Amino acid sequence: MPAPAKPTSASVFARTALFIALVLIGITFVVPFVWQVLISLSTRTEVDLLTRLGFPPSLQPENYARVFTGGGVEDGGQLAQRVDFARYFFNSFFVAGWVTLLQVITSAMAAYAFSRVRWPGRDKVFLLYLGTMMIPGVVLMVPNFVIILGLGMFDNYTGLVIPAAFSAFGTFLLRQFMLTIPSSLDEAASIDGAGHWRIFTEVILPLARPGLIVLAIFTFLGNYNSFFWPLIITQSPNMRTLPIGLMAFDSSYGRETPLIMAASLMAMIPPIILFLFLQKYLVKGIQLGAVKG
């Protein structure tokens, strides 16, 4: 039996260099998070010391509780309005949840019409719809704001949810996905006695599930993190969502850096959990077992 090839010194060097490079890159990604954790455990006055000491002199885990109880009160009583962080959390979940649900439903229905139903001018209308993605979001801000104001949706949940409930991107994503489902399946279903609604709900939707989940993840994360639209469409603090709520620790209290860090760490947790549980859907394609394979 031949002896295993001995690694040459050149290859050892190359591997070591690569390893070091990867570790260095890894560190640049991890350091800000570690730093954030350290700051979130410091007192407001000790934040400056952190840069010299590298570690907080005293740990303040109660910062995380203070995020919810309205911190900063003992720091001179500049509190104009109590920061209701739990409310921000709820608002973000509530708005992102509804947007996700509605957007998946509307996109799936539109995608079905654009992919499985034959009607004159279908593909041109689709291109037109897709073309709206070319318009920068900021350009639409003002007209959208005026419309929402006119509809009486300013500073309430409908204003946050309804404009985001329709998406050209989501329609495009699901249409492309639905195009991969063999047309013989809807033909078989229509011969079996199904109309469009049945075909949509009992054949196409179950088969488009991986696509629906991907769109749901995208939509949820996008809206959970959305900043600008909630900022302009809401006014009262109890309508604010998380990203804006984080800002409140800055403006209303002077600079509560440890609380901002603690709050943003907590805000990061749901997306991370979501990603961990659903990541397999992001990579997993469909397996259409019924068709020749």
Next chain:
Amino acid sequence: MAQVRLTDVAKVYDGKVRAVEDFSLTIDHGEFVVFVGPSGCGKSTTLRMIAGLEEITEGTIEIDGKVVNDVHPKNRDIAMVFQNYALYPHMSVFKNMAFGLTLRKLPREEIQQRVGEAAQMLGIDDLLHRKPKALSGGQRQRVALGRAIVREPKVFLFDEPLSNLDAKLRVTTRTEIKKLHQRLKTTTIYVTHDQEEAMTLGDRIVVMSAGRGVGRVEQVDTPLNVYRYPVNRFVGAFLGRTPMNFLPGRIERADSRLWFTRPGGLRLLMPEAYEEKLHPYVNQEVNLGFRPSALAEHPFPKYSEAGYTLPVHTVLIEPLGKNIDVSCRMQDGADILARIDARDDFPVNADITFYLDMDHVHVFEPGGFGINIIHADREAIAPAQPQHAAAGA
């Protein structure tokens, strides 16, 4: 059971591409009709028009006397088996088969009974809880058949259902489909590009072509009649496992008889029975066509005169078992194929003489669709005749 009648049916795509034209046919109660033809001949399109999956541009389609041109597929009381099976991947075999019955709101017990019976008939009753992806190709095809059977439709439509199966399974499933039809006696329309499938399955077969720029029907008849009496050269060439031999030449009159002659010197006497039909073609170009099985080493009693012989040089032989295929070259250079009874000492690379069974010789007008001068005026739908010994190709 139902009668299906197509009258002058045509399909035009985008107002210009004509896929099917002049399709007229009446399919009787309980009949098994096969549409066969090369790709692009419009056979699937026609089937899909009957199913209601394609709009009918011109003409009418009736099922049991009722025009269904504008009737939704679900209301036509048909069932269809697709080439890729089209099973619902997310449903179990049971649900796949029960789907159509559920939509028709049949009582649960009846659904279970019907699915159970069909599954038993097809030997898939132990697979009912499985998902399609856990089945083999043959099993999936059975499920697709089962889904059609449980519906107890007026008409079965099959769109190349066997083409995704391997060769062996294709033959056994073919037999099962035929048995199934004998048992259920449901009117069946079956589409295939495989002439052998068409010959074995159909009560009648509809040979279609794409060669004239549009899909159209060339001949409708029983399998054996289409095989024996092709109306034109296309049908003759399309049917039969081995290709028909075609020899271009002329019809000439000599010694008060009609002869088929080729420039190289070949002269074949035409039987007197054909003379009346061939008479208008004297001194004109024609194509002589005959199947490899129309050749033999020994004279046919009816045609033992010298004029019915074909001198050839044997090039190679392919033993098939009962027969051997002999590739030969004629003196004028043309290649032909003969299928004769097998024998061990058949000479290769030798000059021999074959005898032609003139009963199975056709004379076509020139061109790919040249009409069969001898048989073109046959009654289109003649009664099936007993199996002929020579028709083994």
